[in-house]
Amino acid sequence: MKKKKSELLTEVELEFMNELWAIGEGTVRDVLDRLPDDRDLAYTSGATILRILEQKDFVTSRKEGKTLVYTPTLAKDIYQTRSLKDLSMKLFDDTPATLVARLVDDETLTEEALGQIRALVDRRLKNDGG
Amino acid sequence: MKKKKSELLTEVELEFMNELWAIGEGTVRDVLDRLPDDRDLAYTSGATILRILEQKDFVTSRKEGKTLVYTPTLAKDIYQTRSLKDLSMKLFDDTPATLVARLVDDETLTEEALGQIRALVDRRLKNDGG
DNA sequence: TTTGGAAAACGAAAAGCTTAGTATTTACTC
DNA sequence: GAGTAAATACTAAGCTTTTCGTTTTCCAAA
Missing domain, CATH: 4.10.340 (Interleukin-10; domain 2)
Incomplete structure (x- = not known):
């Protein structure tokens, strides 16, 4: 039997998804620029997180010139419903x-x-x- | 400046708190016995989790005979409110x-x-x- | 008062999350 | 096509969380 995946985002992943949802789609740079000033992540850290999000199928990427543009594959409201359901169940x-x-x-x-x-x-x- | 603590429980900690909230107070054994059958944790794992919960001030313990009885220090409804607030903010x-x-x-x-x-x-x- | 069994204390391995460094690729310019 | 600036791919270090083994403590019964 397959192990149950949680289907939920980690804290940092959610941080990134929120920005993508807000702008529709964007590059690593786009997302990093939108994070609060006191949040200084290295560029490579941002790239890693988006790569992981793609691995987990929360976003897809397409190449535009030399950079990757990431787009959410899951609408925010769907994820909201999912999270609420999870919280409701657990607490x-x-x-x-x-x-x-x-x-x-x-x-x-x-x-x-x-x-x-x-x-x-x-x-x-x-x-x-x- | 001190790092912000999240004040939120981890997954497993919540699992344990839920049982304590349900029974009011209990020992390591009490909590373990209430977990679903397919969840077989070693006794020592349960003890560790409750020790951590005490460290984080979510429970207190008192000795009764040779065993420790744990009691939540935080009411469930307070924690529910806190969690909702957190989710609301983040998502x-x-x-x-x-x-x-x-x-x-x-x-x-x-x-x-x-x-x-x-x-x-x-x-x-x-x-x-x- | 010794001893056997159950629990607590401690420590640390295993697994997962977060962050970032280095090396490589890419597209553009001369 | 060589130089270069910016992005990606790969890898891994450092935390935190989860799990449990080993040692120590405690009680109770012989």
């Missing part, structure tokens, strides 16, 4: 309501955010109902 | 509404779960409003 007994409970407990949540959340749930309930 | 641009959007997108979500979620949000909105 919330697979009970989404508990997860939302913790979320809305948060003192710092604005009324506006709460309103948006409610609208989302309502819309979904209506679509299901009829 | 949802710190926008809780987006997070909920992904959650309610989930096809497999039952109507009941959706209702519970809505009730939670409503209650919170009412409490705030007056």
Whole structure:
């Protein structure tokens, strides 16, 4: 039986994917330039991470002139769903309501955010109902 | 300047904390016994993990007879909030509404779960409003 | 009070993640 | 085509996490 792969990104990989998702596609240099100033990675480190991401099939690359341009193969929202599912399973007994409970407990949540959340749930309930 | 600690548990640490949270407190043996059958860890591995958890201040221990009984120092709901915050920051641009959007997108979500979620949000909105 | 069995303490091997150095390739310029 | 500047490929060092073996400690029962 094959060993279960986690299908989840490591911390650094996620850091890079976030930039690629934001810009659609980009080179090693593009991504590095977008990272915070205090994050100084060697160019080669960035290249390694993108190479690994390609190995893991999270991105593809095509050659453009002499440089590689990387493109995500997985949409951000899909990955978001996957991550949430994982967290829900591991920490919330697979009970989404508990997860939302913790979320809305948060003192710092604005009324506006709460309103948006409610609208989302309502819309979904209506679509299901009829 | 001190390096930022993540304050988050590793995969295995979380596995153990979940059992401690479920039973309130317990020994190495107690926790190991609760893990799934296909998860066979040596006794010493379990002991190591709990020792590390104590080092990181997620649990305390007291001696009872010859064995150590471990107790969480951090409530599960606090840790849930912390984890969600972390995920939200790293993957949802710190926008809780987006997070909920992904959650309610989930096809497999039952109507009941959706209702519970809505009730939670409503209650919170009412409490705030007056 | 000796001893046998279970647990704790310690240390360290194994595996995985992060970072980067060196060597090689590439495309462009003269 | 030789020089050169920038990018890629390859490799590995240094951490952290995961796992467990060995030694030490402790209790309980003979």
